[in-house]
Amino acid sequence: xxxxxxxxxxxxxxxxxxxxxxxxxxxxxxxxxxxxxxxxxxxxxxxxxxxxxxxxxxxxxxxxxxxxxxxxxxxxxxxxxxxxxxxxxxxxxxxxxxxxxxxxxxxxxxxxxxxxxxxxxxxxxxxxxxxxxxxxxxxxxxxxxxxxxxxxxxxxxxxxxxxxxxxxxxxxxxxxxxxxxxxxxxxxxxxxxxxxxxxxxxxxxxxxx
Amino acid sequence: xxxxxxxxxxxxxxxxxxxxxxxxxxxxxxxxxxxxxxxxxxxxxxxxxxxxxxxxxxxxxxxxxxxxxxxxxxxxxxxxxxxxxxxxxxxxxxxxxxxxxxxxxxxxxxxxxxxxxxxxxxxxxxxxxxxxxxxxxxxxxxxxxxxxxxxxxxxxxxxxxxxxxxxxxxxxxxxxxxxx
Numbered sequence: 001x002x003x004x005x006x007x008x009x010x011x012x013x014x015x016x017x018x019x020x021x022x023x024x025x026x027x028x029x030x031x032x033x034x035x036x037x038x039x040x041x042x043x044x045x046x047x048x049x050x051x052x053x054x055x056x057x058x059x060x061x062x063x064x065x066x067x068x069x070x071x072x073x074x075x076x077x078x079x080x081x082x083x084x085x086x087x088x089x090x091x092x093x094x095x096x097x098x099x100x101x102x103x104x105x106x107x108x109x110x111x112x113x114x115x116x117x118x119x120x121x122x123x124x125x126x127x128x129x130x131x132x133x134x135x136x137x138x139x140x141x142x143x144x145x146x147x148x149x150x151x152x153x154x155x156x157x158x159x160x161x162x163x164x165x166x167x168x169x170x171x172x173x174x175x176x177x178x179x180x181x182x183x184x185x186x187x188x189x190x191x192x193x194x195x196x197x198x199x200x201x202x203x204x205x206x207x208x209x
Numbered sequence: 210x211x212x213x214x215x216x217x218x219x220x221x222x223x224x225x226x227x228x229x230x231x232x233x234x235x236x237x238x239x240x241x242x243x244x245x246x247x248x249x250x251x252x253x254x255x256x257x258x259x260x261x262x263x264x265x266x267x268x269x270x271x272x273x274x275x276x277x278x279x280x281x282x283x284x285x286x287x288x289x290x291x292x293x294x295x296x297x298x299x300x301x302x303x304x305x306x307x308x309x310x311x312x313x314x315x316x317x318x319x320x321x322x323x324x325x326x327x328x329x330x331x332x333x334x335x336x337x338x339x340x341x342x343x344x345x346x347x348x349x350x351x352x353x354x355x356x357x358x359x360x361x362x363x364x365x366x367x368x369x370x371x372x373x374x375x376x377x378x379x380x381x382x383x384x385x386x387x388x389x
Binding site for chain 1: 235307
């Protein structure tokens with residue numbers, strides 16, 4: 001399961017993840033834009049899916065324009081996320097057979113999702129519940145490790161650099177995380193692929209550097 | 210959660226930590242599954258876990274806009290709430306809706322458990338770690354309510370982190386945050 005880090009600083013949300021793909025018994029890195037785990041939409045929303053099932057990410061990507069819409073005021077608030085976006089997400093996941101029903105009929109899916117828009121950050125959990133984030137959050141496994149690391153970020157220093165350091169540190173211990181790391185924020189809306197700390201490359205929508 | 214009635218006053222102890230593993234403390238408070246009921250003085254619905262059904266109540270909490278007395282809570286409200294929950298879970302099956310709710314104001318409190326059994330607050334109500342907490346509350350029944358709540362949470366904290374804790378005094382509308 002991928003990890004996605006989200007950090008809010010003033011009017012910007014910074015997001016970071018890696019490019020490792022794990023499929024059956026193989027693991028590899030995938031840096032093609034179509035495989036990015038953090039995606040941006042024309043309406044300014046950035047989202048990322050942390051899951052062990054690649055098909056779920058693909059299903060969400062294919063339906064992203066329908067799922068991730070802004071409200072009438074062209075913004076996002078938690079009520080809208082709960083009622084509209086989670087409803088759409090559940091609809092698409094259920095239609096594609098990715099929603100599991102528990103004994104008591106409650107529903108869950110195999111993943112967590114992060115949504116960012118301007119200074120707003122939300123996390124949708126595997127049981128379709130939602131939290132609004134004003135500081136930081138982590139989607140994926142090993143929450144304690146990442147939470148401890150991200151809670152120590154110094155807001156006065158380079159956020160992207162610190163997020164990269166966290167992923168780089170995780171890479172030494174957790175096999176599901178590997179460089180290059182993918183960074184994006186809601187201000188410049190550009191993907192940055194980072195091989196090593198301090199060598200940031202900006203990519204356009206086609207992945208050209 | 211712990212609800213205690215003492216000298217006609219109602220106190221609720223609520224652990225902020227439980228459901229939120231990856232969140233900062235500020236965001237734990239921001240996303241607490243506690244609904245202040247609009248238009249009602251010091252009336253709240255407290256949930257011990259955040260889930261889809263509870264999330265939706267953030268959008269539609271008017272369902273709680275009721276008179277908090279037996280004939281309403283056990284009657285029309287119960288049926289309305291049951292109908293609402295059935296949109297998301299089936300309370301008739303297994304463990305029910307995987308949640309516990311305390312609906313309380315300054316005069317009354319009712320607990321809806323996982324099987325949708327309703328208990329009215331007499332002396333105290335406990336939603337989790339019942340044996341540990343009840344034992345502590347019984348042994349220390351001569352102590353003031355707030356002290357009993359804090360002591361009980363400290364007992365549970367020996368097993369796993371439950372702080373910070375909020376204690377609501379619903380009778381006078383105040384609340385305190387206890388950090389350890």
